[in-house]
Amino acid sequence: MTDTKRVRLVRKKKIRSFGGRGQIYSWLRTHHAAIEPLKAIHLNLWAALAADMVEDGVTEAADGRGLRDRIWKSWQRVCRDVASEAAAARPKRVPPSRISPDWRPTVVPPRPAVPTQQPASSSGAIVPTGRTSLVDPNDSPLVQAEMAKLEGMFHEADKRRLPR
Amino acid sequence: MPEGHFSQDGRRRLLLVALGRQRVGKTALLNTIVQYFRAAGSEIEVWNADQQNRTHSLSTFFPDASLPPDGGLADTRGWIEGKLKEQAEHGYHAVLDAGGGFTGFSALVEDVPVIEALGARGTDVIGLFCVGPEQADLDYLDSFSKEQLFVPDATMIVMNAGLVLSGRSSGAAFAPIAQNAAFKAAVARGAKVAMFPALTCMAEVTDRGLTFEEAAAGKVKPGQHPMSMFDPTRVREWWTKKVPDFFDTFPPAWLPTARAASAVTAEEGGR
Numbered sequence: 459m460t461d462t463k464r465v466r467l468v469r470k471k472k473i474r475s476f477g478g479r480g481q482i483y484s485w486l487r488t489h490h491a492a493i494e495p496l497k498a499i500h501l502n503l504w505a506a507l508a509a510d511m512v513e514d515g516v517t518e519a520a521d522g523r524g525l526r527d528r529i530w531k532s533w534q535r536v537c538r539d540v541a542s543e544a545a546a547a548r549p550k551r552v553p554p555s556r557i558s559p560d561w562r563p564t565v566v567p568p569r570p571a572v573p574t575q576q577p578a579s580s581s582g583a584i585v586p587t588g589r590t591s592l593v594d595p596n597d598s599p600l601v602q603a604e605m606a607k608l609e610g611m612f613h614e615a616d617k618r619r620l621p622r
Numbered sequence: 623m624p625e626g627h628f629s630q631d632g633r634r635r636l637l638l639v640a641l642g643r644q645r646v647g648k649t650a651l652l653n654t655i656v657q658y659f660r661a662a663g664s665e666i667e668v669w670n671a672d673q674q675n676r677t678h679s680l681s682t683f684f685p686d687a688s689l690p691p692d693g694g695l696a697d698t699r700g701w702i703e704g705k706l707k708e709q710a711e712h713g714y715h716a717v718l719d720a721g722g723g724f725t726g727f728s729a730l731v732e733d734v735p736v737i738e739a740l741g742a743r744g745t746d747v748i749g750l751f752c753v754g755p756e757q758a759d760l761d762y763l764d765s766f767s768k769e770q771l772f773v774p775d776a777t778m779i780v781m782n783a784g785l786v787l788s789g790r791s792s793g794a795a796f797a798p799i800a801q802n803a804a805f806k807a808a809v810a811r812g813a814k815v816a817m818f819p820a821l822t823c824m825a826e827v828t829d830r831g832l833t834f835e836e837a838a839a840g841k842v843k844p845g846q847h848p849m850s851m852f853d854p855t856r857v858r859e860w861w862t863k864k865v866p867d868f869f870d871t872f873p874p875a876w877l878p879t880a881r882a883a884s885a886v887t888a889e890e891g892g893r
Contacts, residue, residue, distance in 0.1 A: 604809045
């Protein structure tokens with residue numbers, strides 16, 4: 459019956475191996491460029507991708523238990539890895555300067571440190587950190603990961619704004 | 623697609639509850655969720671318990687939205703209980719706009735452990751805590767958590783970028799919120815954070831009672847002034863790109879089920 463024949467979402471490709479990563483990750487990473495533009499238009503993306511994976515012999519996708527979450531988590535990781543690789547590959551441009559690299563500006567010496575009072579953590583008050591980054595190495599890995607994601611969200615949101 | 627690949631689809635019902643102060647975007651968020659997932663074929667009931675918001679209430683956008691009877695908190699609490707029972711019997715997803723302040727929903731969660739009770743009957747509760755950049759916007763999260771009244775495993779803190787003043791960066795606006803002890807405690811418990819994208823002409827759409835698809839197509843209702851020239855483009859960009867990106871930051875199990883995977887693949891095959 460032709461009306462039940464499934465149409466693949468992404469074109470079949472030879473799956474690259476990404477050392478130490480699972481099959482689902484490798485499959486998603488190989489097809490990243492093809493999947494990225496689809497996510498805005500295809501709500502059941504994960505279901506359709508799973509079907510393509512099964513067709514390509516990805517045995518990890520044959521087990522349906524929690525598959526959608528496994529695909530989603532792998533996809534988040536793939537996106538992070540692709541973004542950080544792209545950032546690392548960008549050449550760092552150093553503008554020419556006539557100023558000696560040893561020059562330092564004259565600065566007012568810092569005030570002696572004054573001990574700060576930390577508010578009780580249950581009060582809902584801001585915890586002063588003095589850092590510019592939201593990622594606090596003293597937090598649990600879970601909190602650090604979410605804060606790093608949040609910084610990425612802020613960056614993305616601000617990148618889209620037009621200069622005023 | 624073999625049956626059973628996505629066991630949670632169609633089996634676990636979701637109750638998405640938006641909580642937060644007045645004017646932090648609870649109704650806008652739920653309006654977006656319902657329009658988006660209904661368009662994809664999800665069966666979602668709309669429960670509008672926000673009795674203070676008339677102009678932009680969910681009932682403006684969804685004529686089928688259920689409203690509590692006139693009365694006090696106890697009546698609203700009883701109405702919510704009834705709706706939860708109906709949901710468990712009929713198996714659809716639902717969104718609840720609890721409104722701001724002390725509400726029938728607050729009264730209910732003070733009375734019974736709602737999350738556990740619903741979980742036992744197959745309904746997963748998703749807490750959507752809506753916040754703007756003000757510290758006081760976290761009061762709901764803080765008080766519900768501290769008193770252990772309503773702390774779903776599935777908690778999403780939704781930062782509403784539409785509340786950031788023009789000219790400020792989102793990072794600068796929301797960084798103090800992210801350093802708040804209540805916020806960090808929620809994240810440590812497993813809460814996720816998402817940023818609801820701003821739509822500069824949101825009021826132009828909601829004041830006219832338009833759906834986002836209508837606004838993106840430049841349609842207005844009879845007798846209404848047309849939208850400005852670029853507003854439909856703004857809405858289209860937001861609806862087709864930013865909103866899907868926003869939902870992409872949610873764990874899939876926290877969102878309403880779209881059509882069964884098998885239905886989609888059969889349709890694709892038929893194209």
